[in-house]
Amino acid sequence: MTQKLYWDDPYKIKFTAKIVSIQKGGIVLDKTLFFPLSGNQANDKGILQHNGEQSAVNAVEIIDDDIIHYVSSDFIRKIKIGNEIIGKIDWEYRYGIMKAHSSQHIFSAIFLESYNAKTSRANIEYEEVSIQLDHPINEQQLLEGLKKLNEICTSVSKDITAEIYHKGELSKIKDSIRSEIPEKEEIRLIKIDNLDMVCCGGTHLKTSIEIGPVILTDFKKGTDIRYYIGKKALNLISSLNVDLINLSDKLNTSLVEVPHKIQSYLTELEENKQFIEILKTNNLELTSKYPIDVYKSFNLFLIKYQIDSKILKKNMEQFPSNSLLVIILSENRYQIVSLSEKVSANGVVQALIKKFGGKGGGSNFTAQANLSNVPTDLIIELRGFIDSI
Numbered sequence: 001m002t003q004k005l006y007w008d009d010p011y012k013i014k015f016t017a018k019i020v021s022i023q024k025g026g027i028v029l030d031k032t033l034f035f036p037l038s039g040n041q042a043n044d045k046g047i048l049q050h051n052g053e054q055s056a057v058n059a060v061e062i063i064d065d066d067i068i069h070y071v072s073s074d075f076i077r078k079i080k081i082g083n084e085i086i087g088k089i090d091w092e093y094r095y096g097i098m099k100a101h102s103s104q105h106i107f108s109a110i111f112l113e114s115y116n117a118k119t120s121r122a123n124i125e126y127e128e129v130s131i132q133l134d135h136p137i138n139e140q141q142l143l144e145g146l147k148k149l150n151e152i153c154t155s156v157s158k159d160i161t162a163e164i165y166h167k168g169e170l171s172k173i174k175d176s177i178r179s180e181i182p183e184k185e186e187i188r189l190i191k192i193d194n195l196d197m198v199c200c201g202g203t204h205l206k207t208s209i210e211i212g213p214v215i216l217t218d219f220k221k222g223t224d225i226r227y228y229i230g231k232k233a234l235n236l237i238s239s240l241n242v243d244l245i246n247l248s249d250k251l252n253t254s255l256v257e258v259p260h261k262i263q264s265y266l267t268e269l270e271e272n273k274q275f276i277e278i279l280k281t282n283n284l285e286l287t288s289k290y291p292i293d294v295y296k297s298f299n300l301f302l303i304k305y306q307i308d309s310k311i312l313k314k315n316m317e318q319f320p321s322n323s324l325l326v327i328i329l330s331e332n333r334y335q336i337v338s339l340s341e342k343v344s345a346n347g348v349v350q351a352l353i354k355k356f357g358g359k360g361g362g363s364n365f366t367a368q369a370n371l372s373n374v375p376t377d378l379i380i381e382l383r384g385f386i387d388s389i
Contacts (some may be wrong), residue, residue: 003031006044007162010176010203013091019083023074026059033089034069036062041101041124041202046089053078057087094203096127098227101190103162103214104129104207105230106152107225109196110145111137112178124202127230136222141350150214153229157209158193165189173197179327213237281311288318295383298340299323302379309366312337324348326378332371334378338364342389351385 357372
């Protein structure tokens with residue numbers, strides 16, 4: 001069993017230990033400051049040293065109470081069981097994870113207390129947290145929860161402590177513990193002053209104010225939340241602040257009015273899209289009456305704008321039964337639509353690809369082609385295909 005020094009003092013960064021076993025790719029020490037990947041918290045990183053030799057440690061895991069530090073094969077060749085090892089953890093990385101984990105406990109406690117939303121899953125990375133709630137909350141509830149979190153993390157400091165209890169001692173306080181109680185004799189509780197108490201083996205801060213500002217990066221389905229803390233949060237806040245100022249200048253509005261202004265433009269854009277679709281529908285109806293060419297009883301049409309497939313299908317009945325449509329999607333992308341049983345749209349596309357290069361395909365009714373070379377006159381190409389059938 002490896003002694004967990006990171007429980008004794010999570011702020012310590014250097015330690016000495018002895019090698020108790022050497023395994024494939026890794027070593028087990030009698031004690032360590034390296035937190036292993038467990039409980040949805042990322043493992044620590046750092047270095048191990050012996051007699052002037054050292055190896056980076058990027059992966060650490062726990063198996064049957066033994067904590068395995070994965071090191072380079074070259075380092076393993078130069079050590080043996082019983083050797084004394086000096087270990088140093090990457091403090092910036094550790095501290096970012098401590099901030100992230102403590103912030104998650106606070107946020108989860110806020111959601112439970114305010115909205116009876118339990119945390120069903122949490123993932124702790126360097127300065128980044130993802131939380132999944134067991135039932136949805138709305139945007140206003142998220143906003144209120146975020147305000148409370150930022151207040152606790154920046155101005156209203158709460159003490160965070162870790163204590164080891166024997167299982168029998170928890171009977172009087174079990175209803176106050178947010179998490180399930182594991183089947184162990186000794187249980188570690190993380191307490192946040194007048195807010196939260198949970199069974200946890202992770203590394204945590206001494207006070208909540210060490211966390212600093214929190215900024216959300218994602219909110220989906222009312223249950224899935226992601227956010228940054230630490231330098232990641234500060235960098236994103238600074239970047240968004242400058243971007244919003246530039247945007248407010250372009251929109252000729254104040255910074256606080258930018259979201260309202262954008263929403264107004266989005267509403268207007270949606271209305272314009274609907275109007276454009278109406279115009280396209282009307283234009284399609286008009287186009288159906290005037291083919292660009294009639295060749296051997298086939299009505300040939302050339303349409304120089306994209307049409308939504310639903311609108312196209314809905315209005316096909318307005319075209320004559322022997323119609324062939326060429327829709328220009330871009331400079332070298334085309335859609336062929338055939339209303340004739342004698343002509344396959346995919347057949348036309350394959351003929352165009354054979355002659356001009358490219359790729360594409362589809363059905364008898366509609367097909368698309370992305371051609372390597374642009375045809376001079378698509379109507380002439382349609383005539384040629386009709387002649388070949």
